[in-house]
Amino acid sequence: MKNKKEAIEIIKILKEYYPDAVCSLDFTTPFEMMIAVMLSAQCTDERVNKTTPLLFKKYNTPEKLARIDINELEKIIHPCGFYKNKAKNIKACSQKLLDDFNGIVPDNMKNLQSLPGVGRKSANVIMLEAFHNPQGIAVDTHAKRISNKIGFSKESDPEKIELDLLKQIPKEYYYDVNHLLVWHGRKICSARNPKCSKCPVNMYCNSYKSN
Numbered sequence: 001m002k003n004k005k006e007a008i009e010i011i012k013i014l015k016e017y018y019p020d021a022v023c024s025l026d027f028t029t030p031f032e033m034m035i036a037v038m039l040s041a042q043c044t045d046e047r048v049n050k051t052t053p054l055l056f057k058k059y060n061t062p063e064k065l066a067r068i069d070i071n072e073l074e075k076i077i078h079p080c081g082f083y084k085n086k087a088k089n090i091k092a093c094s095q096k097l098l099d100d101f102n103g104i105v106p107d108n109m110k111n112l113q114s115l116p117g118v119g120r121k122s123a124n125v126i127m128l129e130a131f132h133n134p135q136g137i138a139v140d141t142h143a144k145r146i147s148n149k150i151g152f153s154k155e156s157d158p159e160k161i162e163l164d165l166l167k168q169i170p171k172e173y174y175y176d177v178n179h180l181l182v183w184h185g186r187k188i189c190s191a192r193n194p195k196c197s198k199c200p201v202n203m204y205c206n207s208y209k210s211n
Helices: 004-017 030-039 045-058 062-067 070-080 083-100 120-129 141-150 158-168 171-187 206-210
Strands: none
Touching: 004 158, 004 171, 030 045, 030 083, 030 120, 045 070, 062 083, 070 083, 120 158, 120 171, 141 158, 141 171, 141 206
């Protein structure tokens, strides 16, 4: 693993390289954010953003999505993939919000993770984007790949990778690092054709040094 000084330096370099790094999912309320995150599993944010306008035009509250016909919901979200499981979770999640939380998206990790279809990664994203109160670091495929390559973690399990990241990265950097790892993974450190020679932090990367 890196020491804290190295980790902070990597974040600072990436922040300078990606000054506009923000969440790319479109939403207007915490509930819309949660649904968008659920749809984004194994799907690009771009595809989700093309799907949610149609969904949210008629169904943008827990009440409406709890009552929606499952077949109609599946049809709307079909382009996002895994639509049957996602539709089931969205309806169940909406109903649980009504039953247990007065229709309000909870603003803490424990209650968020009690909702169907919301795991730790999703809860981290919701806390960051909907409530501007990051509690950890969301480990998606980009964060996992970069963490393994750069030497933040040797683990393969996302929750174990997050634990390693939290040991190296101070809390005041949680907001930035969540966005930066995603942007870096999309633009430079891609899975198939990483642009290692252009990488602004390649001097810290164990994978680059070994090549």
